[in-house]
Amino acid sequence: MENSEIILLNINGEDKQGLTAALTEILAKHGAFILDIGQSDIHRNLSLGILFKSMHNNSGDILKDLLFKAYEMDVNIRFTPITVERYSNWVNMQGKNRYIITLLGRILTAKQIAAVSRIIAEQNLNIDN
Incomplete structure (x- = not known):
């Protein structure tokens, strides 16, 4: 994982058909790996989270493309870098009751x-x- 970067992507706004497809197509285009994904939709208000891993040398391009797509689709987007330690702790918790x-x-x-x-x-x- 030393050559990669883990980023938590949070999207919220009005739910729109094709939104998840559009965002994950950008991740696919850049060869990102989706580590976790979850969403909640309450009265057409979407809260979507995607945890993904990218190579250091292309994370800037990914974030730029996601930002433009979010603007185009009129949703809010936030990026949070996740440390390897924090990700490892999360993975280790997955086996808990x-x-x-x-x-x-x-x-x-x-x-x-x-x-x-x-x-x-x-x-x-x-x-x-």
Whole structure:
């Protein structure tokens, strides 16, 4: 990994058809490797995260192309470099126990979600997805 750079890409804005395809096509064009991807869409508001690895000598070109595409598609984009140490710690955590908590109800109040979230935090757990 010494010849590579790891970058976390965060995109948010109005969800548009073909947005993920357009961004990942740019990554593909530059030979990047996608290490993780996740998204949430709430009332057509997209929050998309892509963790990718690129070669040092082409990360500037990738970021420039992504920035232009984000402008063209009218979404916000943010780039965060990730250290090899931070990435390795994340990879090592992937084998840890995971738990699923399901809340059922016709309407969930903020008070109910706050109570469950507080209990989760008190157990030193974190909500991932």
